[in-house]
Every structure is written in structure tokens, then in C-alpha cells.
Amino acid sequence: MNFYYMFIIQGVKMGVTIKDIARIANVSHTTVSRALNDSPFINEDTKVKIKSIAKELNYVPNYSAKSLVLDRSYNIGLFFTTISQVTSPMFFYETVSGVNSAIKESYNLVVRGIDDYKKFTLINNKRFDGIILMSQSNSDNSFIYYLLEKDIPVVVLNRDVDENSIVNILSADKKGAYKAVEYLIQKGHKNIAIIEGKKGFNATTERKEGFLKALIENKLQIQDEYMVQGDYTIESGYIAMKKLLSLSNIPTAVFCSNDEMAVGAMKAAFETGLNVPKDISVMGFDDNQLGGFITPALTTVRRPIMELSKKGAEKLLNIIENKSTDGEKIYVNTELIERESVSKLI
Numbered sequence: 001m002n003f004y005y006m007f008i009i010q011g012v013k014m015g016v017t018i019k020d021i022a023r024i025a026n027v028s029h030t031t032v033s034r035a036l037n038d039s040p041f042i043n044e045d046t047k048v049k050i051k052s053i054a055k056e057l058n059y060v061p062n063y064s065a066k067s068l069v070l071d072r073s074y075n076i077g078l079f080f081t082t083i084s085q086v087t088s089p090m091f092f093y094e095t096v097s098g099v100n101s102a103i104k105e106s107y108n109l110v111v112r113g114i115d116d117y118k119k120f121t122l123i124n125n126k127r128f129d130g131i132i133l134m135s136q137s138n139s140d141n142s143f144i145y146y147l148l149e150k151d152i153p154v155v156v157l158n159r160d161v162d163e164n165s166i167v168n169i170l171s172a173d174k175k176g177a178y179k180a181v182e183y184l185i186q187k188g189h190k191n192i193a194i195i196e197g198k199k200g201f202n203a204t205t206e207r208k209e210g211f212l213k214a215l216i217e218n219k220l221q222i223q224d225e226y227m228v229q230g231d232y233t234i235e236s237g238y239i240a241m242k243k244l245l246s247l248s249n250i251p252t253a254v255f256c257s258n259d260e261m262a263v264g265a266m267k268a269a270f271e272t273g274l275n276v277p278k279d280i281s282v283m284g285f286d287d288n289q290l291g292g293f294i295t296p297a298l299t300t301v302r303r304p305i306m307e308l309s310k311k312g313a314e315k316l317l318n319i320i321e322n323k324s325t326d327g328e329k330i331y332v333n334t335e336l337i338e339r340e341s342v343s344k345l346i
Contacts, residue, residue: 016057025050036061076107076316077128079143081136081201083113088232088260090288091305095134095157098309103317120146128152130316134309135159136201153319155312159202165327167315169308173203173285176301176334177210177255180283183299183336184253185218188345189281193226193251195240195261201232207257207285226251230261237261241268252280252345259284259291262298266341277343287337296340308332 018036022029027046035042035050053059078099080087100109107129114133117123120143123131130153133140137159144161147154155167184192194211197204208227215222228243230236237256244251245268256262262284266276274280276296284291284300291298311330318324 016054016059021050021053021057021059024053073125073127073129074107075110075128076103076313077123077131078109078111078134079131080111080113080134081140082115083111084115087113087136088258088288090259090290091286094288094305095309098306098311099132099313101306102310102313106317114140114143123147123152124150125152130154130320132157132309132312132316135161136203138202139200153316155316155319157308157312160329163327165325167312167319167326167328167330169312169315169330169332171303171305171308171332172334173206173303174210174213176303176336177207177257177285178214179210179334179336180285180301181211181214181255182218183338184255184281184283184342185214185220187253187281187342189253190220191223191226191249191251191253192220193223193228193244193254195228195230195237195244195254195256195265197257197261198231199229204257211255230257232258232260234260234264234267237264238268239264241265242272245269245272245274250280253283253342254280255283255285257285259286259288259298259300262300262341263290263294266294266298277341281342283342287335291337292339299339299342300337302335302337304332304334 018029018032022032025032027050031042031046032050035047036054038047078096083092096111103109110128131147133144133154133156135156135158144154144156144163144166148165155169157169160170161168181192192215194208196208212222225247226244228240230240237260240261241254241264244254254265256265262282266282269276269280269282276282282298284298285303287300287302291300311332
């Protein structure tokens with residue numbers, strides 16, 4: 001390391017600044033700022049030189065100063081319909097991990113629930129450069145239209161939104177549920193129950209529609225007592241399964257609208273003295289990390305939440321950086337994961 005680098009490192013007690021890099025590179029601090037932000041007005045050789053100096057000096061951007069200069073907050077908002085009620089821990093973890101892997105160190109990530117806000121006036125361009133919404137309910141529409149009105153870039157995940165100007169990324173839940181129930185039918189099951197998710201959530205509706213479609217197309221009877229309400233929590237799966245097991249004619253298989261409820265359902269079956277899958281089969285949905293480590297391991301439908309969330313963050317960054325306003329709808333396919341919790345009836 002030459003004398004000038006040593007001078008900068010030893011002489012700047014508050015850390016390396018853009019002016020220090022400018023002095024070493026023999027350019028203006030404006031040129032350094034533009035180069036570090038990949039401005040098209042700076043040639044590639046100059047960019048490479050400036051970035052190399054910044055890297056060697058362990059330069060850390062001052063986002064407060066940067067945001068004032070560029071009129072940006074460098075905050076990305078990740079909003080859920082709610083994070084205080086029935087958003088499962090694994091769903092939350094995979095969503096945050098997916099988004100975080102895309103934004104890396106370029107932005108600060110702010111995670112909130114829409115239900116945290118009585119009014120949306122605190123959500124504006126000064127606080128957020130863009131927002132990713134993991135939408136779980138139609139009640140989110142007022143929030144979405146508020147963001148559009150305020151020209152805050154937004155990408156909506158998980159729920160089909162009827163708005164052509166929005167980038168909308170979602171998994172094919174109805175198709176996934178259909179495949180799950182069809183798999184049970186192929187295993188010889190005819191008395192198939194469903195433990196539904198929380199009322200009002202789009203995923204709940206989609207998965208129930210897939211369940212019903214599979215029964216109808218395979219000419220199986222739809223039995224109202226086999227459709228029991230849950231709310232995506234383990235406890236609700238446990239309670240719902242207890243109801244099913246109290247019936248005079250218990251089902252041979254239960255499709256649970258998420259893996260957490262499937263775990264609760266299996267516990268209820270075990271407590272009743274039943275063996276899973278010998279006496280009753282259990283199918284989940286989501287394929288969170290829990291399902292593969294319980295006994296028996298859970299047969300489920302993989303919904304790639306981490307991939308979906310990462311793709312959403314990448315789309316949002318593209319909108320922010322390139323001022324893109326083109327809406328599009330992107331589907332991420334589900335996948336049936338066959339494990340040990342479903343038996344074949346003879």
C-alpha cells in the first residue's frame with residue numbers, strides 16, 4: 001500500500017469519505033459519487049479505478065448524506081398483511097430471507113405489518129424508495145392503491161391483484177392443491193377432508209378451490225363435514241383434526257392448507273391412538289423446513305416462497321433504478337414433495 005493510502009487510512013478518524021477517494025484518484029468528489037452510483041456519464045475506466053480505490057480503503061457509503069444528495073431514503077419496505085397474528089414463523093422467515101438476499105447491502109430493509117398503521121400518511125417517498133407487499137388478503141387493496149396514488153414503486157407477492165400497472169408475483173396455489181388431492185385419490189383415497197386456512201386470505205380460497213376441483217373432476221362426493229376451518233397455526237390444525245376424528249365416518253386422508261396445521265393434525269391423530277399414515281394420511285402445503293424433520297416426514301406441496309420473494313425484490317430494484325412502470329404477472333410453480341405421511345389404500 002502506497003504512502004497516499006496510508007495517509008488516508010491513518011489520517012481520517014471518522015472513516016474514509018468520497019473526498020478522500022477523490023484526492024487519491026485526482027478527480028472531483030462529484031465524479032467519485034457518480035462512479036460509485038454507476039452513472040452512465042462516467043466512463044468505465046474511471047469507474048473501475050474509483051471502485052478499486054474505494055474497495056481497498058474499505059469505503060462505507062454514508063447513506064444519510066447520500067440520501068440527501070440523491071433525494072432517496074435507501075429504505076425498502078417489506079409489508080405483510082399482518083405480522084402479529086397468523087403469519088407463520090417459517091413463511092415470515094422465508095419471505096424476509098428471499099428479499100434480503102436480493103437487496104444485499106444496497107438498501108436498508110424495513111419489515112412491517114399493514115395492520116400496524118391506522119393511517120398510511122407516514123408511508124411516503126421520503127421514507128421508502130419502494131415497497132414489496134406480501135399480500136394475504138383483499139383488505140390490502142386500499143394500501144396498494146394508496147401506494148399507486150403516491151407514486152411509490154410497489155411489487156405485490158402472493159395474491160393475484162387486478163391492476164395492470166403492478167408487477168404481481170404469485171405461486172400457482174390452486175394448481176398445487178389440485179395436484180395434492182389428485183395424488184391422494186391416486187393412492188386410493190375417496191374420503192378426503194380439508195383443513196382450511198384463515199378466512200379472507202386469498203391462499204385459503206385458492207387452495208380450497210383446488211381441493212374441490214380435484215374431487216369434482218374425479219367424481220367424488222363433496223362432504224360438508226369434511227371441510228373444517230383452521231387459521232394456519234399449529235393449534236388450529238390440532239383442533240380441526242379433533243373435529244374430524246369425532247365424526248362417525250372419519251376421513252382416510254386430510255389435506256391441510258399449510259404445513260403448520262398438518263403438524264397439529266398429526267399430533268391430534270397420535271393422541272387419539274391413530275397411526276399416520278397407516279390409519280389416516282396427512283398432506284401439507286408450503287414445504288417449510290419443519291415438515292422434513294418430523295416423524296413421519298410430511299408429504300406436502302412445495303411453494304417456493306424464498307424464490308418468489310427474491311424475484312419480487314429484484315423486480316422492485318429494477319423499477320427503482322430504471323424508472324420502469326410496466327406491470328406484469330409472474331407465476332412460480334409449486335411442486336409435490338412425496339415423503340412418508342400418505343399411505344396407499346389397497
